[in-house]
Amino acid sequence: MKHSEKSTKYEHFNAVYAGSYAAVLRWISGRVPTDLAEELTQQTFMQYWQWLLAAAxxxxxxxxxxxxxxxxxxxxxxxxxxxxxxxxxxxxxxDLPDGRIPSPW
Incomplete structure (x- = not known):
């Protein structure tokens, strides 16, 4: 990947991050406990960045x-x-009352 190509992807990522972070956080907040929402939002953007770097x-x-x-x-x-x-x-x-060992299944 050329330097200018990575720079363009970086600029694109920054624009998407700035414009979409709140919406993605809101979407995730509706599906997981509040204390995890920000962490999972960050994971989402990290995976998005990896996808962007690998994409043509x-x-x-x-x-x-x-x-x-x-x-x-x-x-x-x-x-x-x-x-x-x-x-x-x-x-x-x-131990169970009758002496048997419980099965994990």
Whole structure:
């Protein structure tokens, strides 16, 4: 990638960030707890920047791409929570009243 090409993408990113940050934050805030919304919004823009660097051209619709990325970021967040919930350690001294060891399934 030429320096001028990266510079153009940087300028495009800055314009999209300035014009879309509040809308993306608002969209994400409606789907996750408030204390996580800003972090997930930042992740969304980081992924958008990576997409922009790898792309041969600018997206047809920055807003559509950002919301698509935001949906994925939110889904990844909830998948990570679900994975942690399944992986709860059972204390070694835990025992059921009848002496059986509980199955994780």
């Amino acid at each position: 051209a600018f997206p047809k619709s920055d807003k559509s791409l950002l919301l698509s990325i935001a949906r994925s970021v939110c889904a990844d967040h909830y998948r990570a929570i679900a994975a942690r919930a399944v992986c709860v350690a059972i204390p070694e001294d835990f």
